[in-house]
Amino acid sequence: MIGTVQTLEFTDLKVHVYTPPEDGFRVNSTIIELRNRLIVVDGQLFERFAREVGDLIDGLRKPIDRFILTHNHPDHYSGFEYLTQRFAGVQLAALPEVRDYLARLGEQVLEVRRNLFGDQVATHVVVPDALIVPGELVISGVRFLFQRFDEAEAEHTLTITLPDQGVALVADLVGGASDHLFTVQPHFDAWIAVLEKLRLDTAKIGLTTFVIGHGAPVGPEVLPANIDYLKAAKAAYQSSAKADEWVAAVGAGLPERGPDAWVNWSSQMLYGHVAP
Ligand SMILES: [Zn+2]
Numbered sequence: 001m002i003g004t005v006q007t008l009e010f011t012d013l014k015v016h017v018y019t020p021p022e023d024g025f026r027v028n029s030t031i032i033e034l035r036n037r038l039i040v041v042d043g044q045l046f047e048r049f050a051r052e053v054g055d056l057i058d059g060l061r062k063p064i065d066r067f068i069l070t071h072n073h074p075d076h077y078s079g080f081e082y083l084t085q086r087f088a089g090v091q092l093a094a095l096p097e098v099r100d101y102l103a104r105l106g107e108q109v110l111e112v113r114r115n116l117f118g119d120q121v122a123t124h125v126v127v128p129d130a131l132i133v134p135g136e137l138v139i140s141g142v143r144f145l146f147q148r149f150d151e152a153e154a155e156h157t158l159t160i161t162l163p164d165q166g167v168a169l170v171a172d173l174v175g176g177a178s179d180h181l182f183t184v185q186p187h188f189d190a191w192i193a194v195l196e197k198l199r200l201d202t203a204k205i206g207l208t209t210f211v212i213g214h215g216a217p218v219g220p221e222v223l224p225a226n227i228d229y230l231k232a233a234k235a236a237y238q239s240s241a242k243a244d245e246w247v248a249a250v251g252a253g254l255p256e257r258g259p260d261a262w263v264n265w266s267s268q269m270l271y272g273h274v275a276p
Contacts, residue, residue, distance in 0.1 A: 050079030
């Protein structure tokens, strides 16, 4: 296996976080292993890494209850073409807004990614065939809290919180303290408000771990660095007419962040050269 797996262990469940290497944008697929079933969240950009997620699922020897997509970005949904073929009959669930976005634009966005990144990107979008209604749900005796956050990293993002384990899957709303965030749209203030709410929820629920969209899980201590990032990215956006000027201004306004490829990539979307 080329990617790495980090497993968080609790009394009645495990959370396996699969992370591919840098050339897979470190985009996570997370398997929530319950007593008698698996819930698999997000599906990779490239098929070679979706295959590794499939192998990891097989190794756990439990049925998949459902696939879940957290938001409408192709680095999280492309690989579901492969996964839904390998595990035929498993539903893909998402927020209604995310389902509608994929039905409308998913195919077109994938085509652009295929032209940029090659044929490891899916040919066809898998439009989610099950919907997630925000709220609380108990699955195999474990409490889940599903929440929707709007106008942040993506138009709509689903977070999945396991309140009794102190863990939240927050997708790309949160990044590592020394990583670039994916500011692909100028939603800086709304995103900061989301992080402030997360900070309150974290204290209220007693969250200790965020499973983020890209890279190793982090703790709530990263939230101030994330908010600083968005403030710097906003100031840079107000003073930069072009993508490369914005990249330079973000770099100048913050302590060291990486990888460079992420901020360069975000700038292409922020300045309208590529659709998110
Ligand atoms: Zn992402």
